Amino acid sequence: MNAAVLIEQANTAGIILALNGESLAWSARKQPSPELLIQLREGKAQIIEHLRQQQHGWLDRVAALLNTNAGTLLEHGLIDLDDLAEQYQKHPRFAALLIETSPAWQKVNLVRDEVRAPYAREVRTECVPTKVNKGNTPKRENSTNKRRAPEWIAGRDAFHNHAVGNCNKCYPPAARYCPTGLDLLALYQMAMQ
Incomplete structure (x- = not known):
């Protein structure tokens, strides 16, 4: 029988399976029933x-979220075998968020950045003169629009x-409104003009 099916049958019967080393x-x-135990x-x-x-798939997903590899996490004790046994069924992002707050991860990340720095590509940016940007900036609203905004x-x-929010008879996606809804819609549309 397939291992995944056996694990599912065990979970259904209330058996929790875990690796211990x-x-x-x-x-x-x-x-549990003797047949299932057999x-x-x-x-x-x-x-x-x-x-x-x-467990290794989960560990790889955690490492990918942290932009590292599984070996680094295990080597520096950021994840151990007990964590794998207990956490592998939870979403990897929770473990990644917890690891990011660890001082050990801060040190690993700092060393990694120092090692990568000489090989990082240089990114050059040029400032655009403010005169060029002024042509694309939106104009301020005039005073008549400001008075009408409220x-x-x-x-x-x-x-x-x-x-x-409140009316059971109004349904805006189908343009169906009660008399009060129609009046409020008309006022709303007039205020926009």
């Missing part, structure tokens, strides 16, 4: 290999509060 450990709240014993090597692959905002808020 090179051996397989399990725990359960109640005694299947797990017969597929033990496959289950161990499957769990190991899942009216427009008030109309928008009243329409949205009614049609989107």
